[in-house]
Each structure stands twice: as structure tokens, then as C-alpha cells.
Amino acid sequence: MNTLDQVTVQEALGLGETHASWLGAIESGGAPSVPLRLPSPHAAAALLMRLGVDARDAEEVAGTLPSAQGQPALWWLLERSVHLMRQHMGEPEVNTHWPPLPPGLGAQGRLFLAYLFLAVFEDVRRWHAAHGVDDAISWETLSSLGRAMRIHRARQGEGGVFEHGWMTLPFRACLYEIGRLQYTPFRVTEQWLRRWADPATAEPSVPGVAPGDPAVGIHIPASGPLTPASVTASLLRARALFAKPTPWGPCRIAVCGSWLLDEQLAAYLPPSANIIRFQQRFTMLPGAGNGDGSVFTFVFRRQGSPASLDDLPQRTALERAIVAHLRAGGHWRTRTGWLAL
Numbered sequence: 472m473n474t475l476d477q478v479t480v481q482e483a484l485g486l487g488e489t490h491a492s493w494l495g496a497i498e499s500g501g502a503p504s505v506p507l508r509l510p511s512p513h514a515a516a517a518l519l520m521r522l523g524v525d526a527r528d529a530e531e532v533a534g535t536l537p538s539a540q541g542q543p544a545l546w547w548l549l550e551r552s553v554h555l556m557r558q559h560m561g562e563p564e565v566n567t568h569w570p571p572l573p574p575g576l577g578a579q580g581r582l583f584l585a586y587l588f589l590a591v592f593e594d595v596r597r598w599h600a601a602h603g604v605d606d607a608i609s610w611e612t613l614s615s616l617g618r619a620m621r622i623h624r625a626r627q628g629e630g631g632v633f634e635h636g637w638m639t640l641p642f643r644a645c646l647y648e649i650g651r652l653q654y655t656p657f658r659v660t661e662q663w664l665r666r667w668a669d670p671a672t673a674e675p676s677v678p679g680v681a682p683g684d685p686a687v688g689i690h691i692p693a694s695g696p697l698t699p700a701s702v703t704a705s706l707l708r709a710r711a712l713f714a715k716p717t718p719w720g721p722c723r724i725a726v727c728g729s730w731l732l733d734e735q736l737a738a739y740l741p742p743s744a745n746i747i748r749f750q751q752r753f754t755m756l757p758g759a760g761n762g763d764g765s766v767f768t769f770v771f772r773r774q775g776s777p778a779s780l781d782d783l784p785q786r787t788a789l790e791r792a793i794v795a796h797l798r799a800g801g802h803w804r805t806r807t808g809w810l811a812l
């Protein structure tokens with residue numbers, strides 16, 4: 472009989488405070504009615520490679536698949552994590568937090584999410600098919616795992632899944648990759664509308680949108696240039712998907728919040744730059760956040776501020792713009808804009 476519970480698993484795996492709320496959600500979700508089964512190592516490697524994962528990473532995942540007998544505590548965690556993912560398939564309003572496991576767990580900690588995604592693969596594919604997500608979008612979406620594992624290896628020098636929590640979204644049917652862009656459906660709330668209200672009049676800044684209306688967030692993965700043609704093609708396909716009445720639509724608006732929408736960039740980049748052309752598609756909403764952290768992350772691939780601006784590369788027009796603006800005492804901003812879908 473399996474005598475494991477949240478406390479014994481926490482102790483066995485060395486999980487700390489950062490894992491407490493996640494473990495709580497897992498514990499309250501309960502045990503699955505059907506025991507978890509993972510694919511064979513051969514099938515796992517083949518599927519991962521079909522999802523764009525490099526052979527080296529696919530083989531590491533396949534060669535370290537956990538088992539109930541071999542790693543009972545990790546298996547307990549995996550089985551309940553899979554159950555939680557299945558329970559909240561296609562429910563973006565459920566915000567499940569997935570912290571990385573402690574480094575002391577080695578490869579099976581780093582690759583935990585890959586095991587999880589293998590386990591829910593058939594579930595998310597079924598969900599897509601049942602909700603009118605065509606096969607091409609379904610595969611494109613799930614193949615974002617290949618990019619996430621490549622970025623992790625490039626940054627950390629070992630296998631793993633970059634943007635840990637974010638990557639659970641495509642495998643929970645809450646994020647769609649359609650050509651150049653990613654999309655996250657959501658429902659407009661009172662709070663969301665208030666956040667973007669005109670500060671002078673308190674009137675909603677997005678005309679004709681009411682609480683409960685479906686909408687979609689736009690995200691830009693690091694996957695090559697943001698050409699206007701690729702953006703237009705993606706938006707056209709997204710329109711077709713999110714116009715369907717179920718489960719989200721019909722969506723009238725898409726919103727994007729990003730450092731890429733900072734109008735200050737126009738003082739440094741030519742009007743023909745892809746970033747500037749992208750900005751022009753959006754009507755800006757009021758307010759701005761501090762975007763310095765975002766530019767360090769997305770332009771210089773660093774967490775936090777550099778010790779000195781002299782340390783930052785100056786190869787591209789954007790890299791030079793970022794540094795010149797900061798040297799002049801300015802700050803970058805994150806801005807949010809919307810467009811009619």
C-alpha cells in the first residue's frame with residue numbers, strides 16, 4: 472500500500488517553501504482513479520523528437536523516465552501533477568504554479584516537466600480535437616517544447632524546460648502557438664477593465680468590451696524575426712480559431728503587454744524595423760510598467776541588471792539603443808495595447 476503523502480514526499484524530495492502552494496494544490500486534487508502510465512523509452516524519445524526536441528535531450532528524458540517502484544516519491548508527485556493538469560485542461564482562469572524542483576534531484580528533477588508533458592500528451596491532443604483546434608495548430612503548439620528545451624540547454628548547459636510554469640500552458644490547452652505568435656484565451660473581468668480604464672474619465676479604454684467577454688493575449692516567442700508577413704499570417708489563422716463560439720469565442724479583441732510596445736523605441740529604430748511595424752498594429756492602453764528587467768532578459772538574455780552597462784554587447788541597433796537610453800538616464804517601459812481580432 473502506498474503510504475506517501477504531501478509531507479513525506481516533501482521530505483523525501485527536499486521540497487521547500489516555494490513548493491508549498493503547488494503541493495497543496497496537488498494534494499487537494501487527489502489521486503487519479505487510473506494509475507499513471509508513461510510511454511516506453513523508445514516511444515518517449517520518438518514523440519519528443521516529433522515535438523522538435525533535440526535527440527540528445529530526447530534521449531536523456533527517455534533514459535531517465537521514473538517508475539513507481541524506482542522513485543516512489545517522485546512518482547507520487549508526477550501522478551498527482553498529471554491528475555491536476557487533466558482536471559484543469561482548457562481552464563486558463565485556474566492559475567496553477569509549477570516551481571522547478573530542487574537541483575539536488577539531478578536529471579529527474581530538471582526533466583520532471585518533460586515526463587509530465589509525455590503523460591498528458593494524449594489528453595491535450597484529445598482536448599484539442601474535441602474543441603475544434605486543428606491538427607496543424609495542435610502540433611505547432613505542443614512543439615514549442617522543442618524550443619523550450621533548446622533554450623534551457625543553451626542557457627544552462629544541460630537538459631531542462633525553459634520558462635517552467637509558462638510551458639505548462641500549451642500542455643493544459645491554455646496557450647496556442649500559431650505560426651509566429653502565441654495566444655492565450657481568457658475572459659475579460661471587471662478588474663481587468665478597471666486596470667485599463669482611462670485615468671481621467673474612468674471609462675473603459677477598450678470600446679464595447681464587457682466583463683465575461685472572451686479575449687486573447689498575444690505573446691512573442693524568441694523564434695526568429697517578427698516580420699510583418701509572419702505576424703499577419705498568424706493573426707489570420709488565430710482569427711479563424713478564436714472566432715469559433717466554443718470554447719472561447721467569438722473573441723473580438725487581442726491584447727499584448729510587452730517591452731516591444733514601448734513607443735520610446737521609435738526614437739532609436741527605423742520605421743521599417745519589425746518591432747516598430749508590430750507596434751503600429753496596436754491601440755495603446757493607459758499606463759506603463761518598468762521594462763528595464765524585460766530588456767535585460769529578452770535582449771541581453773540576463774536576469775537582473777548588469778553590474779555595468781559597459782558589459783553589454785553593442786552589436787545590433789537595438790542593443791545600442793537600450794544602452795544609449797539607459798546611459799542618458801532613461802528607463803524602458805512595458806506597454807499594453809489591443810487590436811481588433
Ligand SMILES: CC(C)(COP(=O)(O)OP(=O)(O)OC[C@H]1O[C@@H](n2cnc3c(N)ncnc32)[C@H](O)[C@@H]1OP(=O)(O)O)[C@@H](O)C(=O)NCCC(=O)NCCS
Binds near residue numbers: 697744787
Ligand atoms: C521580437 C523579436 C523577434 C524582434 O526581432 P526583429 O524581427 O529582428 O526586430 P527588428 O527588425 O525590429 O530589429 C531591429 C534591430 O534590433 C535588433 N534586435 C531585435 N531584437 C533583438 C534582440 N532580442 N536582441 C538583440 N538585437 C535585437 C535587430 O537585429 C535589428 O538591429 P540591426 O539592424 O542592427 O540588425 C526579437 O526581439 C526577439 O526574438 N525577442 C525575444 C522575444 C521577446 O522579446 N518576446 C516578448 C516578450 S514580452
